[in-house]
Amino acid sequence: MPTVDELVAIKERVEQELLGRPGVTGVDVGYKEVGGERTDQVAIRVHVARKTDDVPHEERIPEQIDGAVTDVVERRYELHVATLELDVSAQADTTHYATLQGGISMGPSRVIDNHIFAGTLGAIVVDNATHARAALTNFHVAAVDSGWHTGDRMVQPSRIDTGVVPGDEFGAILRATLSGNVDGAVISIDAGKATSCTVAGIGDVRGSKAAALGMAVRKRGRTTGLSYGTVDGIAATVNVDYGDGLGVHTLANQVSIAADTAHNAIFSDHGDSGSVIVDSGGYVVGLLFAGAGASTVANPISAVLSELNVSLCVGKSIIKDIKDGRKDFLKDKDFRKEIQKELRKELQKELALDKRVKDIRDVFKDREHGPGPDPDPGPLGPGGGPGLEQRLRAVEDQLSRLGGFVGPELRPDLVAPLTGQEPLTDAETGQLRAELEQQVADAVAAKAEFDAPPA
Structure with a gap:
């Protein structure tokens, strides 16, 4: 066989x-x-x-x-977006969420051929280009048709579900793709909007995994809420009609989900498009976009994250597990890379390095005059403090406490480059300065995050 x-x-x-x-x-x-x-x-x-x-x-x-x-x-596949005439009454999840998270109603602000549309905000992600948080959903939920533009505004809940324009708008399309593997979109989040790295009714997002035959999964969508299923097909290639202006698209390497009829008759329905599909441990395996009766089809999450250039926003339960000594999941190489990258992106924003960077720059400026003993840069912060070498050693000590998140391979020695006797070139100076800034930011911010009480 x-x-x-x-x-x-x-x-x-x-x-x-x-x-x-x-x-x-x-x-x-x-x-x-x-x-x-x-x-x-x-x-x-x-x-x-x-x-x-x-x-x-x-x-x-x-x-x-x-x-x-x-x-x-x-199986005849249909997009699981909901659409109604503009004057319809509300249905499904009409909650106006103070904190944006996965599993809740959303839709475009614009009216398309006198119709309004509803889908699901799948999860909070981090834009790899800007390090800002954003919302993940489907192309056909946010962009809908060929008339979309970057900057089109989104509303939560959807206009079908009592969302009001512009009062309930939360962001705009940053990027969207309808490719041979992915039906996805990334939505910016307006300043002042609270976010959570969770899926309503499921809990913290803990990372991503590849789907496997027989894997038990869950999703929380705008229409059918929390439902349970099983991965019953992999490497699926499906033809789906995207309607006027877009036509039939073929998507390959998809994931098929069968409903767990002990819990629910169907896994998804119209309006659930954009939901993330999560395994029993909280790891995302797919992005739901279409269905056929009791069956559902999803994009593999690795392709979604890659094509949209985003990373999953991971909940604080991961930090709690680290503090409690539970580190088995760090053996997963892909997960370690993801969480390391996520920590950097989320935590670097919190540190103001202006004064420290100025002092480090002054040290390099003196070193460029030729070999000799390193000058003492003086205090690195208001009110005085230890010299540069002592401060960097302290940073190394902080890094050593981070274990699996920032391993030795990610922690080049911060002091050795300063103690050599060969003069530094301009290129070497710039590169080393950038490394120092990166390491100081990572260490101080990550330490603060680890010390913070879990949510």
Whole structure:
């Protein structure tokens, strides 16, 4: 029996031919169904708009492809955005949240062909370009159609859900993409708006993971609220109609979710687009964008973060785990990189380095005159203080307490570059100055964050 990786490879070789057959809406690797019940057998699944026996012989799906078992499942995918005439009454989650977080209603301020739209704010993220917090949702929730522009304003809750323009506006489109893998958008957050790195009804976002077959997942969306499901398909390629001006788009490497019917009949519905899909430990695995009956399809979160150039905003429960000595999750290399990057971006903003940077610059200016003993830069802060070397050693001591977040590979020696006897070039001076500024900012800000009581 082929492995999952082998099944994915076979699927990728034949999926374009399969997608070209009449009525086929998608292809993935997932659990085979027999009599409407899921089995434990993994197969190449061909999704069709309608199952029927009245199919010409040459268009029928073979029972096996290159030794891989196949299955045919009935799924017609629709975007899970809600749209109503402008004068409709409110429905679903109409809460006006004082603190922006994942799992809540949002939508565009603009009216499109006399319709207003609603979706879900999936999670709070950090813009890698500016280090500012932002909101994550779908392209088709925020941008909707081909007439969108950067700067289009967003409202929470959506206008369908009693949101008022401009009173309930919270930000504007920064970036949006509808690519071969991602249906996503990043929304700025206006100054003064409170945010939380949580998903309503689920809790802290703890990072990201790749989805795996059989993984238990949850989501919180504007329409169906908190729902439970299972990853029942991976490497999915699906055709979805985005409507006038955009047409049918094919998205590859998607994640299929089946509803856990012990908790809920369906996993998502119209208005849930933009929700993040989270595993049982609070790690995001996907961004929900479409569905077919009880089934849902999502972008893999790694592709979303990469294409939109953002990082997940991670809740303070991670900090609490560190303080409580729980560090097993740091063995996850990808997670360590993410949390290290997140700490830097979020905490650097809090430190004013003007006085310290000036004193460090003065030291380098003296060193550029030639070799010799390092001058004493004097106090580094108001009211006096230790010399530069002593201060940097103190910073190194702070860094050593951060463990997995700022490991030795991220902590080059701060003092050795100052004690060498070779004169520094202009380029070396600039590079070393930048490293010093970065390390001081990271250390002081991270130490303050670790000392803060958990939320």
